[in-house]
Amino acid sequence: MxxxxxxxxxxxxxxxxxxxxxxxxxxxxxxxxxxxxxxxxxxxxxxxxxxxxxxxxxxxxxxxxxxxxxxxxxxxxxxxxxxxxxxxxxxxAPISLANLEEVTTLREELEVFALRESIRVGDVEWEGNIMRALHRLNRTERDAARPETLEHWEALHREFHLTLISGCGKPLLLHFCNLLLNLNDRYRRAFLVRTSGDRNVGQEHSEIAQGAVARDVEYACEKLRQHIHRTGTNLRNHLATKGVA
Amino acid sequence: MxxxxxxxxxxxxxxxxxxxxxxxxxxxxxxxxxxxxxxxxxxxxxxxxxxxxxxxxxxxxxxxxxxxxxxxxxxxxxxxxxxxxxxxxxxxAPISLANLEEVTTLREELEVFALRESIRVGDVEWEGNIMRALHRLNRTERDAARPETLEHWEALHREFHLTLISGCGKPLLLHFCNLLLNLNDRYRRAFLVRTSGDRNVGQEHSEIAQGAVARDVEYACEKLRQHIHRTGTNLRNHLATKGVA
DNA sequence: AGTATTGAAATAATCGATTATTTGTCAAGC
DNA sequence: GCTTGACAAATAATCGATTATTTCAATACT
CATH class of the missing domain: 1.10.10.10 (Winged helix-like DNA-binding domain superfamily/Winged helix DNA-binding domain)
Known part of the structure; x- marks a missing residue:
């Protein structure tokens, strides 16, 4: 597997x-x-x-x-x-509104669950990995003009999300989340050149990370859930604009 | 032995x-x-x-x-x-106590979630399928002496659990559950010749099914969760007995 | 006209043989 | 005695050719 x-x-x-x-x-x-x-x-x-x-x-x-x-x-x-x-x-694999919504829903369920478990059993090294991944991510700008920076940002973003939940000690769960992230990234790469104005994604990431290393389960999980949900809503709008069923 | x-x-x-x-x-x-x-x-x-x-x-x-x-x-x-x-x-793929526990935990999370969704959006045909699957399962006896009946029962049991959640309208989720069921069945086939005396598995299945078609979300989901949890505990004991780490 | 049939072209699946990599063994060197 | 390196056997990966299946279009039939 x-x-x-x-x-x-x-x-x-x-x-x-x-x-x-x-x-x-x-x-x-x-x-x-x-x-x-x-x-x-x-x-x-x-x-x-x-x-x-x-x-x-x-x-x-x-x-x-x-x-x-x-x-x-x-x-x-x-x-x-x-x-x-x-x-x-x-x-x-085809893309569709229904698939995007399922991916988003399942991410909310599984990633949040994995974060909860990570906070419960993750060790200090896990905390450190989060801070490193966050720093690297926040230091990197997405410049729509240069595709290679987009790719780089995507890699770091993915790395951040995986690191967040990497402490959970559940290989199968991580496999599922990894898979969902793959599917999700495809939608973002296709439709999301820039985030909508009312979001500060960098801050969202920071809040999640802070909550995680502070072992504040409810705060961190809720922030992550909102983050995933917002991204889903955002992508759905773009997808609808493009006329995909 | x-x-x-x-x-x-x-x-x-x-x-x-x-x-x-x-x-x-x-x-x-x-x-x-x-x-x-x-x-x-x-x-x-x-x-x-x-x-x-x-x-x-x-x-x-x-x-x-x-x-x-x-x-x-x-x-x-x-x-x-x-x-x-x-x-x-x-x-x-190897088996282990840790893997069994993860499989059980994830089944509790995912199958229960899938049942919840199924009850929410499943149609009448879904209800009918459950009743049929339940009937066929309850009509079949597991006779440890004859392996072919075991195999048959396993197939029907699997069918029942999949049918329960088949109404959820989430292909990916069903895929995950199917996978977890595969992994879980391997443990049962290996270690569980008969259920422990204090369980009436047939009744457990009936209760879950009844709750589902009655659209009683909390009842059905709780019964399913318990059912999965008990099976996990049961298997863990057998596994421990066999000395698997 | 519309549907069924057929056969060639396109495409997928499989095979047998070849090449590349890993594993195990044994002797040389320290 | 222990490690190192070279070789041989075992195993995995890949290739080119062959076979099976599907697709598609032209033709025959009702």
């Missing part, structure tokens, strides 16, 4: 990992590399939601054989980013 | 288990059929938890080529029944 959750991936991996003499653990096989590339391609919208994935074309595009291609695609199924049907191949 | 924990030293199923009609639609691919067979083999304990899956041996056992074998295994990863590591192959 965690084969797909190798922590840092995508844009994140290139950034750090300057030292590590044995850094090559995790992206060795062609199948794995393909999984990463495809994941990024789907989340970023490069591969259109709902579109069919032609194996032959993909094979040529990526210069690989069928076996690793199928291998990579199979992993994205676990991530909920690809759908599959016998004898009918693969397609990029 | 009584149960059949002979492990079967890598003896994967030779011939088709002469069990129920698995004929299915003949339009399935080899990969799909393998996924089904392997899933059953893992949940039933035929393939020992934590054991390595040797591709070459499995290939010979099932008389198939590598491609569909990998295909099938890849699907079981989504189900949380198989783990994978680059260049190091596949292994049956």
């Amino acid at each position: 965690d084969s797909s959750d190798d922590g840092a991936r995508g844009a994140l991996t290139e950034e750090d990992a300057p030292s590590a003499a044995f850094a090559d653990d995790g992206k060795n096989t062609i199948g794995s590399q393909l999984a990463s590339r495809l994941r990024e391609a789907i989340i970023s919208g490069e591969l259109e939601a709902g579109s069919k994935i032609n194996l032959d074309r993909a094979r040529k595009t990526f210069n690989v054989s069928l076996s690793p291609l199928r291998e990579g695609l199979a992993r994205l199924i676990s991530d909920g980013l690809v759908e599959f049907q016998d004898n009918r191949g693969y397609r990029v | 009584d149960s059949s924990d002979d492990g079967a030293r890598g003896a994967l199923t030779e011939e088709d288990a002469p069990s129920a009609a698995f004929a299915d639609d003949g339009k399935n691919t080899i990969g799909s059929q393998l996924a089904s067979r392997l899933r059953e083999a893992i949940i039933s304990g035929e393939l020992e938890a934590g054991s390595k899956i040797n591709l070459d041996r499995a290939r010979k056992t099932f008389n198939v080529s590598l491609s569909p074998l990998r295909e099938g295994l890849a699907r079981l990863i989504s189900d949380g029944l198989v783990e994978f590591q680059d260049n190091r192959g596949y292994r049956v």
Whole structure:
């Protein structure tokens, strides 16, 4: 199950990992590399939601054989980013208003639960990781003009949310949350160039983090829930504007 | 000491288990059929938890080529029944006390939430399906002496729990619950030959179903939560007895 | 006209063989 | 005696070719 959750991936991996003499653990096989590339391609919208994935074309595009291609695609199924049907191949998971709402609802349920558990059993290192992730996130500006900064911000944002709940000691729960975050990020990357004016997302993150390390369960959880909910509402509006059912 | 924990030293199923009609639609691919067979083999304990899956041996056992074998295994990863590591192959997901506890906890969270939603938005057909599933389950006896009745009961039991929450209208949530049920069933199949004397599981199921169709949210959800919790406690005791960490 | 049929093209699934990586063993060196 | 390194066996990953299935369009039929 965690084969797909190798922590840092995508844009994140290139950034750090300057030292590590044995850094090559995790992206060795062609199948794995393909999984990463495809994941990024789907989340970023490069591969259109709902579109069919032609194996032959993909094979040529990526210069690989069928076996690793199928291998990579199979992993994205676990991530909920690809759908599959016998004898009918693969397609990029479609997006919809209903799906966005479900993702948001489940994030409110699961991420908040995971945060509650993290506050209950997380150790000091967990606290430290939160503060670091928060700092790195708040120090990074999203500049819509330069896509690479967007990507970077997304990576840090994702990292922050995962770190928040990383202390819960429940691998399965983390897997679910990771998956939901994947799905959610796709909507944001597609529709949210900037946050609506009435929000200060940076402050929202800070409040959640403060509450977490202060072990104030109710405060932190409520702030997180609101944060997720607002993001959902925001995305829903954008989605509706674009005319997606 | 009584149960059949002979492990079967890598003896994967030779011939088709002469069990129920698995004929299915003949339009399935080899990969799909393998996924089904392997899933059953893992949940039933035929393939020992934590054991390595040797591709070459499995290939010979099932008389198939590598491609569909990998295909099938890849699907079981989504189900949380198989783990994978680059260049190091596949292994049956291990079981542990911690995992059982997490599965139980998450079932309490997710299944109960899904039931709540189902009661809120489920239609009359959903109600009907529950009553049918309940009836079929209660009409079936578990006879420890005959394994095929166990298998049948397991299928109906699973069907009942899935039907209960099938009205929620949240595909992702159902996917998670389905996955948790898979993991949970593995523990029951392995350790629970009979329920402890102080429980009347049949009545528990009936109460949950009654509450659901009566749209009594609090009653039904609380009964379900207790049902899941009791099962978890029960399994934990059996697991501890067997000396699993 | 509309529906059913058929066969070729497109696409997916599978196979057998080959290549790459890991694991286990044993001897050389310290 | 213990570690290190080289080699061989075991195992996993990948490839190119072949087989099976679906799609689609042209044709025949009612």
